[in-house]
Amino acid sequence: MLTTTVRSARPEDAERIVALVNKVAEEDRSLGVDHFPLTADAQAQFAASADPLIHLMLVAFDGDDLAGYLYASRGTTESLVHVSSMAIVVDKSRRRQGVGQALIAAMRNWAQVVGVRKLTLSVLATNTPGRALFERSGYEVESVRRGQYSIDGQDVDELLMACWIGAGGSSDA
Numbered sequence: 001m002l003t004t005t006v007r008s009a010r011p012e013d014a015e016r017i018v019a020l021v022n023k024v025a026e027e028d029r030s031l032g033v034d035h036f037p038l039t040a041d042a043q044a045q046f047a048a049s050a051d052p053l054i055h056l057m058l059v060a061f062d063g064d065d066l067a068g069y070l071y072a073s074r075g076t077t078e079s080l081v082h083v084s085s086m087a088i089v090v091d092k093s094r095r096r097q098g099v100g101q102a103l104i105a106a107m108r109n110w111a112q113v114v115g116v117r118k119l120t121l122s123v124l125a126t127n128t129p130g131r132a133l134f135e136r137s138g139y140e141v142e143s144v145r146r147g148q149y150s151i152d153g154q155d156v157d158e159l160l161m162a163c164w165i166g167a168g169g170s171s172d173a
C-alpha cells in the first residue's frame with residue numbers, strides 16, 4: 001500500500017523534482033509544457049529563498065521515492081492577493097492512489113492559512129485525469145481559451161478552472 005508523506009519542498013529535493021516534471025512532460029503531452037522551467041540549481045535556490053506566504057512547493061513521498069509535486073503561487077498585488085494558481089504532477093507509477101488529492105488537500109490548508117480565497121488552475125481540455133481530479137476537488141470551469149495550445153499539430157482548448165474557499169465570487173457592477 002502507498003504511504004504518502006506530503007511536506008514542503010527543500011533545496012535538496014530539487015534534482016528529483018526537475019527529473020519528475022521532465023519525465024511527466026515527456027510522457028504526457030496533455031500536460032502542455034515541454035520541461036520544468038528551472039534548472040535543478042535554480043530550483044534549489046528558489047526553494048531556499050521563496051517567500052512561503054507567496055509560493056508553495058509541495059512534495060509527496062512514498063518512502064524515499066518522490067511520488068508527486070505541486071507548485072502554487074498567489075498574487076502579489078492587493079487586488080490579486082486572494083488568488084492563487086497551481087500546477088501538479090504525479091509519477092505515472094503512483095497514480096490513482098490518492099497522491100494528487102493529498103497534495104491538493106495540503107495546498108488548501110496553505111491557502112486557508114495565508115488567506116487565499118480563490119484557487120485557480122489551467123488544464124488542457126484533453127487532460128481527462130487532470131479534469132477528473134480537479135472536478136472531484138471542487139474546481140469548476142470558469143472559461144475556455146479556444147485552441148490556446150497546439151499539441152502535435154492539433155489545436156487544443158485550455159480550460160481555466162477555479163475553486164472558492166468559503167464564500168466568494170463576482171459581483172455585478
Ligand SMILES: CC(C)(COP(=O)(O)OP(=O)(O)OC[C@H]1O[C@@H](n2cnc3c(N)ncnc32)[C@H](O)[C@@H]1OP(=O)(O)O)[C@@H](O)C(=O)NCCC(=O)NCCS
Nearest residue numbers: 087088089090095096097098099100101129130132133136
Ligand atoms: C492528474 C494527476 C495529477 C492525478 O493524480 P493522481 O495521484 O493519480 O490522482 P488521485 O489518485 O488523487 O485521484 C483522485 C481522483 O481524481 C479522479 N481521477 C484521477 N485520475 C483519473 C483518471 N485517470 N481517470 C478518471 N478519474 C481520475 C478520480 O476521481 C480519483 O479518485 P478515485 O481514484 O478514487 O476514482 C496525474 O494523473 C498526473 O500527474 N497527470 C499528468 C500531469 C497533469 O496532467 N497534471 C495536471 C495539469 S496541471
